[in-house]
Amino acid sequence: MTTTLAPRRTSPLPRPGTAAPAAPARAAAPVCASSPRVFQDPLLEEPPATGAPAQDRRRYADLVADAQDACQSCPLVVDCLYRAVVEHDVAGYVGGTTARQRVEIRRRLGVVVQPEDFDTLAGVLGGSRPVDHDEVLRVRAAHPDETLEVLAVRLGCSLSTVKRHLRRERNQPSAPRPVAVRPSRRQVLEATLAVTRPAPRGHQHAA
Ligand code: SF4
Numbered sequence: 001m002t003t004t005l006a007p008r009r010t011s012p013l014p015r016p017g018t019a020a021p022a023a024p025a026r027a028a029a030p031v032c033a034s035s036p037r038v039f040q041d042p043l044l045e046e047p048p049a050t051g052a053p054a055q056d057r058r059r060y061a062d063l064v065a066d067a068q069d070a071c072q073s074c075p076l077v078v079d080c081l082y083r084a085v086v087e088h089d090v091a092g093y094v095g096g097t098t099a100r101q102r103v104e105i106r107r108r109l110g111v112v113v114q115p116e117d118f119d120t121l122a123g124v125l126g127g128s129r130p131v132d133h134d135e136v137l138r139v140r141a142a143h144p145d146e147t148l149e150v151l152a153v154r155l156g157c158s159l160s161t162v163k164r165h166l167r168r169e170r171n172q173p174s175a176p177r178p179v180a181v182r183p184s185r186r187q188v189l190e191a192t193l194a195v196t197r198p199a200p201r202g203h204q205h206a207a
Contacts, residue, residue, distance in 0.1 A: 039093070042158065044067065044092050046091070082188050084097065085191075131155045
């Protein structure tokens with residue numbers, strides 16, 4: 001029997017050539033900024049692995065459903081998706097897509113980006129300030145005996161953000177590579193709709 005982690009519902013994205021959600025009259029506010037309970041939940045950034053307890057998988061599916069609803073009503077969704085696919089490799093649910101879906105979208109488009117932090121995607125965090133990689137390393141070096149929770153408080157970011165930066169440092173990522181191809185917004189939308197399209201009944205799999 002196959003398992004569905006994330007609900008495969010209608011994509012929160014507008015079809016290419018159709019209008020995006022309500023055009024902002026002034027600087028539009030990201031809907032996720034008012035939903036920190038959903039968008040800052042560590043489970044949304046690190047989905048449960050195959051074989052994780054059903055309770056975690058159910059909660060993850062509920063979080064994704066709530067995030068889908070938020071992105072669907074967000075006036076920034078097209079720009080947000082484009083940046084999350086082409087410019088920033090961030091974690092979590094962003095621009096109507098999961099991190100795994102964005103990997104597949106980039107693969108289809110031939111796009112390569114360096115890993116970054118969710119916090120650097122302007123406007124998608126409600127309350128926390130941006131924090132960069134070097135700053136996390138500096139604070140870690142200055143306070144080697146403190147727990148990661150305390151470091152997160154010092155930095156004003158989430159625990160998962162601290163963990164991700166330290167993991168990235170441990171893995172010593174290769175030098176930044178340029179974006180091989182810079183696709184158009186339409187190409188990103190089309191690839192996204194292809195990737196997020198609900199699977200036929202009986203062929204659903206984890207997203
Ligand atoms: S993740 Fe992007 S599209 Fe979704 S609510 Fe936040 S700013 Fe809007």
